[in-house]
Amino acid sequence: MSVVYKTSMTAIGKYVPNKLQPLWNHPAGPQTIFFWAPVFKWGLVIAGLSDLKRPASELSISQSGALGLTGLIWTRYSVAIIPKNYGLFSVNLFVACTALYQVSRAIKYQREQAAIEAKQTETK
Structure with missing residues (x-):
């Protein structure tokens, strides 16, 4: 092959x-997997951006958090390896940003719901 x-x-x-x-x-050009893996990983970024329309009540903090953390780890790794892979760097930076933004939306929603519940118990 x-x-x-x-x-x-x-x-x-x-x-x-x-x-x-x-x-x-x-060495990280189109003739190698170092090029094509990041290209296909942009699908995760597109999926993350489409999830911005999803209600915060349906977001998973653990799933988005894991995706954000792996994005950060691979962002760091992409500039530590030889050859430096800036395609891998950029896609993982975007994966981390979109995932961590989703985490912040989910946490904000949970806090708002807790505040609403606390207010309702106070008025009873």
Whole structure:
């Protein structure tokens, strides 16, 4: 399988413009998994952005928190490895931001609900 892949990448590489050759031949470029994994991970960012429409009562703090934490960990890792992978850095930064924003929405909702319940018990 790798022979077919390498042959196809060599054939495609002949059509890549000279200005894009440094990106094409980069150790974290389109010929490697270091490029394609972050590209597909943008799906998590899109899903997180679509969840902004979801009511805060339906958000999972533990799920969003875990996603945010892994986003932060991988953001740090992406600049600690060689070659530095700025595609991985950017996607994980966005994953962390969207997930941690969802956590803040869920916590705010829970606090508002607790305040409403406390107010109702006071008036009884």
